[in-house]
Amino acid sequence: MAEGRPGSFSRRNNLRPANPPATIWDDAPADFRHAVLQVAVDDCGMSPNDLRDVLCKVLRKRPNPNNWSTYPNIWDEVQGLMAVCEWYRVYDIIEAIHDKLGRNHHSFRGNTVRTADTFAEQVNELLSDFGIAWQLLDGFIQARGEESFEAILKEAAESLDNSGKATAHAELAEAIQDISRRPEPDCSGAIQHAMAALECVARDVTNDPKATLGFLLKQHKDLFPKPVDTAVDKLWGFASENGRHLAEGRDPSREEAMLVVGIAASLSNYLVHKFT
Numbered sequence: 604m605a606e607g608r609p610g611s612f613s614r615r616n617n618l619r620p621a622n623p624p625a626t627i628w629d630d631a632p633a634d635f636r637h638a639v640l641q642v643a644v645d646d647c648g649m650s651p652n653d654l655r656d657v658l659c660k661v662l663r664k665r666p667n668p669n670n671w672s673t674y675p676n677i678w679d680e681v682q683g684l685m686a687v688c689e690w691y692r693v694y695d696i697i698e699a700i701h702d703k704l705g706r707n708h709h710s711f712r713g714n715t716v717r718t719a720d721t722f723a724e725q726v727n728e729l730l731s732d733f734g735i736a737w738q739l740l741d742g743f744i745q746a747r748g749e750e751s752f753e754a755i756l757k758e759a760a761e762s763l764d765n766s767g768k769a770t771a772h773a774e775l776a777e778a779i780q781d782i783s784r785r786p787e788p789d790c791s792g793a794i795q796h797a798m799a800a801l802e803c804v805a806r807d808v809t810n811d812p813k814a815t816l817g818f819l820l821k822q823h824k825d826l827f828p829k830p831v832d833t834a835v836d837k838l839w840g841f842a843s844e845n846g847r848h849l850a851e852g853r854d855p856s857r858e859e860a861m862l863v864v865g866i867a868a869s870l871s872n873y874l875v876h877k878f879t
Contacts, residue, residue, distance in 0.1 A: 631691075
C-alpha cells in the first residue's frame with residue numbers, strides 16, 4: 604500500500620472473514636483474474652498499456668493494432684486476454700507483472716514506493732481470499748499449504764541455512780519447486796528431494812557422508828526417539844517406492860507429496876536442533 608494512504612475500512616480495522624481452505628490448484632477463477640488486473644492498475648500504478656505489453660509477451664500475442672485509446676479499448680483488450688488464457692498462464696502473468704514492477708522504484712500518488720512489494724502483498728491476499736493454493740514469494744508463484752505446513756517449511760529452511768547445511772537446504776528448496784511446477788506438479792521429484800534433504804542432515808550429524816538414511820537409522824539408534832525411528836524408516840520405504848524407484852502405475856498425489864515434504868522438513872529441523 605502506498606505510503607500515506609490509510610487503506611480500506613476493513614483493512615484499517617483488521618476486519619476479514621475466515622479464509623477458505625487452500626483447495627484450488629489447477630484453476631484461476633474469473634473474479635481472481637480481474638482482481639489481479641485491478642491491483643496492478645489501482646494499487647501499483649500500471650497503465651493498461653503496460654499490462655498489455657506484459658500479457659502479450661507472456662501469451663505470445665500480437666497487440667491489437669486497432670486499439671489506440673487506453674480506455675476503453677486497450678483496457679478491454681487486456682481484460683479479454685486475461686479472461687481466456689489457460690489457468691497456469693495467469694500465474695505466469697502474475698510473475699511477469701511482479702518482475703516489471705520490481706525493476707525499480709516508482710512514483711505513485713506522490714510517493715516513491717516499491718510497487719512490487721505492494722503487488723505481492725495484495726496478490727497473496729487475493730490468493731488467500733479465493734482459497735487458491737498458491738502464493739507469490741520472492742517473485743515466484745509457489746505452492747501454499749495450511750499455516751502449520753508453511754511454518755514447518757520456513758523454520759526448517761532457516762535452520763538448515765543458519766547451520767550451514769547448504770546441500771540439504773538446496774534439496775528442500777527443490778522439493779518445494781517440484782510441488783509448485785505448473786501445470787502439473789512433480790510429486791515424485793518433491794518426495795525424492797525432501798527425503799534427500801533429510802538424508803543429507805542425517806549424514807552430516809552422524810559424520811557418515813556416504814550412507815543411506817535407511818542404513819543410518821539402523822546404525823545410529825539415537826537419531827530419533829522410539830517409536831519415531833520406526834515411523835521414519837517406514838517413511839523412507841514409502842519415499843523409495845514413490846520417489847526414487849517409482850512403481851509402474853503408482854503416481855503419488857500432490858497431497859502425499861506435501862505430507863512427505865512437511866514431515867521430512869520437520870525431521871530435518873529436529874536433527875539440526877538436536878545435534879547442533
